[in-house]
Amino acid sequence: MVVDPGPPGEKPWETLRTGLEGHGLGVADVEEIVLTHWHSDHAGLGPRLAAAADANIHMHERDAPLIRDYGAERQRRVERDAETLRSWGASDAVVSDVRATDSPSPMPETVPVIGHTDSASVAGLELRHTPGHTCGHIAVHAEGTLYVGDAVLPMYTPNVGGSDTRTAAGNPLETYLRTLNRIARWDVSQTARPGHGPTVSLDDRIEVIRKHHRERVADVVNATPNDGATPWAVARTLFGEMSGIHAKMGAGEAAAHLTHAAQLGLVERVDEDPLTYRPTERSVEDVSRLLAE
Known part of the structure; x- marks a missing residue:
C-alpha cells in the first residue's frame, strides 16, 4: 500500500519509484493506494500510480468525488471558491486573481476511486475520518504507525477554512478542533508520519496547534472594529x-x-452579503476565559 504518493510530475514519479526500490519493491507491487485528502500535492500521482500498478485508489467518501470526477468537480470547486470569496468580502479583482492562478493539475477527467466511511479497513489498515483541513480528510492507522496527512503538521498549522471552501457552510474550526481531540485520544506514543516532514510528536504538537487557534480567535476578535x-x-x-x-x-x-x-459569543454576524461581523460587549473581558475553556 502507498499512502499519498505525492504531486503530479516526472520528478515526484522518479522519487516515488526510488522510494519503492529502497524497500525492494517496484510499481507493479503496489496493490492499494490511500489518499488522505484531495489536494494535488498528496493525490496528484495517485491516478498515474493506479494505472501503472493496476491498483485501487481509496479515499473518504466526502473527498472521493474531487478525484473520481476531477474535471467536473474542479470546475465546481473553482466556482464555489469564487462565490465563497465574494461572500467573505473579497473584491472582484481578488476573485479574478484567485481564479487566474488556480491552474488545473495534469490528472485524468475521471478516475476510479473507492469511497469509504469512518473506520473502514483497507488491506488490514484502518481509515479514520479526521475532517477540518478538508471535509473528507482521513488518517491511516497501521500497526505502530499513524499516517496523519495534513491533520497534524510539525512545522506549521494546517489551513482551516480556505483549504476546502465546502467547510464554510458550517464551523470548520470547531470541526478541526474536534479532530485534534479525537487524535489526542489515540495512542499518541505511536510513530506519527505527517503529510509534510518525516515524523511529528502528536501530544506536544496538538497542544501547540490548539494554543495557536486560541490566539488566532483572539486576534480576529481584536481586529474586528466596532x-x-x-x-x-x-x-x-x-x-x-x-x-x-x-x-x-x-x-x-x-x-x-x-x-x-x-x-x-465574542462577535456577532450583522450582515450576510457580504458576511460582516462586529464585536459583542463580551469580547474584551471574556475572550481569554472563553478560549481557555
Whole structure:
C-alpha cells in the first residue's frame, strides 16, 4: 500500500519509484493506494500510480468525488471558491486573481476511486475520518504507525477554512478542533508520519496547534472594529496584502475563526452579503476565559 504518493510530475514519479526500490519493491507491487485528502500535492500521482500498478485508489467518501470526477468537480470547486470569496468580502479583482492562478493539475477527467466511511479497513489498515483541513480528510492507522496527512503538521498549522471552501457552510474550526481531540485520544506514543516532514510528536504538537487557534480567535476578535468588518477585511488587517492562493487561504482562515468566535459569543454576524461581523460587549473581558475553556 502507498499512502499519498505525492504531486503530479516526472520528478515526484522518479522519487516515488526510488522510494519503492529502497524497500525492494517496484510499481507493479503496489496493490492499494490511500489518499488522505484531495489536494494535488498528496493525490496528484495517485491516478498515474493506479494505472501503472493496476491498483485501487481509496479515499473518504466526502473527498472521493474531487478525484473520481476531477474535471467536473474542479470546475465546481473553482466556482464555489469564487462565490465563497465574494461572500467573505473579497473584491472582484481578488476573485479574478484567485481564479487566474488556480491552474488545473495534469490528472485524468475521471478516475476510479473507492469511497469509504469512518473506520473502514483497507488491506488490514484502518481509515479514520479526521475532517477540518478538508471535509473528507482521513488518517491511516497501521500497526505502530499513524499516517496523519495534513491533520497534524510539525512545522506549521494546517489551513482551516480556505483549504476546502465546502467547510464554510458550517464551523470548520470547531470541526478541526474536534479532530485534534479525537487524535489526542489515540495512542499518541505511536510513530506519527505527517503529510509534510518525516515524523511529528502528536501530544506536544496538538497542544501547540490548539494554543495557536486560541490566539488566532483572539486576534480576529481584536481586529474586528466596532462598526463591523468582513472576513476579507479582517484577513487584510492580520496578514497584509494577499494574492492568488494566499488570498483564499488568508480569507478562509479569518472566516473560520470569526465563525467560531461568533459561536462563542465574542462577535456577532450583522450582515450576510457580504458576511460582516462586529464585536459583542463580551469580547474584551471574556475572550481569554472563553478560549481557555
